[in-house]
Amino acid sequence: MKVLLGIGGTDGSVDALDRTVARAAGAGDDLTVAIVDSDGGDVSHDDLADRVEAAVAETDLSVDVRHVEGEPGSALVDIAETEGFDEIVLGGSTTSPMGKIKINQTAEFVLLNSHVTVTLVR
Amino acid sequence: MNADRRYPDVVSGPFEVPPIEFVDREERTIEIRPYDGSEVEFEALVEMYTEFDPSDRAQGIPPGRESRIQTWLESILDDDCLNVIAWDNGTAAGHSTLVPDGDEDYELAIFVLQPYQEAGIGTHLIESLLGYGAANNIYKVWLTVERWNHPAVALYKKVGFETTGAESFELEMAIRLGEDD
Numbered sequence: 001m002k003v004l005l006g007i008g009g010t011d012g013s014v015d016a017l018d019r020t021v022a023r024a025a026g027a028g029d030d031l032t033v034a035i036v037d038s039d040g041g042d043v044s045h046d047d048l049a050d051r052v053e054a055a056v057a058e059t060d061l062s063v064d065v066r067h068v069e070g071e072p073g074s075a076l077v078d079i080a081e082t083e084g085f086d087e088i089v090l091g092g093s094t095t096s097p098m099g100k101i102k103i104n105q106t107a108e109f110v111l112l113n114s115h116v117t118v119t120l121v122r
Numbered sequence: 123m124n125a126d127r128r129y130p131d132v133v134s135g136p137f138e139v140p141p142i143e144f145v146d147r148e149e150r151t152i153e154i155r156p157y158d159g160s161e162v163e164f165e166a167l168v169e170m171y172t173e174f175d176p177s178d179r180a181q182g183i184p185p186g187r188e189s190r191i192q193t194w195l196e197s198i199l200d201d202d203c204l205n206v207i208a209w210d211n212g213t214a215a216g217h218s219t220l221v222p223d224g225d226e227d228y229e230l231a232i233f234v235l236q237p238y239q240e241a242g243i244g245t246h247l248i249e250s251l252l253g254y255g256a257a258n259n260i261y262k263v264w265l266t267v268e269r270w271n272h273p274a275v276a277l278y279k280k281v282g283f284e285t286t287g288a289e290s291f292e293l294e295m296a297i298r299l300g301e302d303d
Binding site for chain 1: 180181182183185194197198219221222223229230231266289290291292
């Protein structure tokens with residue numbers, strides 16, 4: 001399966017990265033990681049690219065890493081649709097002090113507008 | 123989370139301060155008290171949330187399994203949080219909590235066990251919590267609610283919450299309980 005993972009600098013993104021890499025390694029998915037500008041995160045694209053490299057290092061996967069500028073939601077949907085991806089995977093949620101899950105705006109946009117399957121990692 | 127969250131200019135209240143006792147619309151005598159930190163009350167809350175109907179979950183809480191309920195309760199029953207519980211004798215019928223979010227802001231949540239809903243308990247429970255909060259110098263309280271949850275939104279508006287954010291899946295609402303220092 002051809003999988004597009006979108007990550008920004010949030011904790012949810014890092015968790016989604018580790019779990020998606022593990023799943024791709026197990027299932028033999030063709031994984032592309034799109035590093036996007038995130039609303040909440042303050043981690044640089046380069047640090048995130050290093051983080052992807054570290055996550056992939058222990059697997060046999062060869063992962064395509066891209067830096068995506070601009071509005072993350074629409075960019076992810078556009079890449080997925082024009083390049084024939086089967087699925088978009090996102091961290092996409094944060095929790096409030098209370099423990100309530102909040103879907104961020106990128107995830108909301110992708111969920112509402114993507115024509116390919118979307119997986120939200122929690 | 124959000125340092126520049128907007129709050130109403132008008133101060134709401136004063137609200138009743140727990141402990142309080144009243145007879146609900148089903149003729150049950152309900153007592154609302156601050157959480158006393160005891161094992162007995164903790165276990166009563168675990169039991170309440172274990173019986174909680176999944177259809178009344180909000181944004182992932184209460185969580186679904188007993189082990190996760192325990193972990194979640196441990197975090198929101200911490201010393202820096204304010205909790206009030208509605209009791210029908212030894213049964214926890216409802217629970218409302220204020221969890222700190224930064225220095226001054228608190229996030230609110232309220233849950234009423236299904237057999238105790240629509241009996242006036244929620245109104246007393248939230249008012250007691252706000253009264254308890256104001257008595258502890260908490261002046262800024264916010265919450266999020268799913269926009270289709272009309273009974274909850276109506277309750278929050280009735281006690282003084284105003285909608286402060288509507289651009290997301292959930293509505294964000296806030297109330298002011300006192301003037302800034």
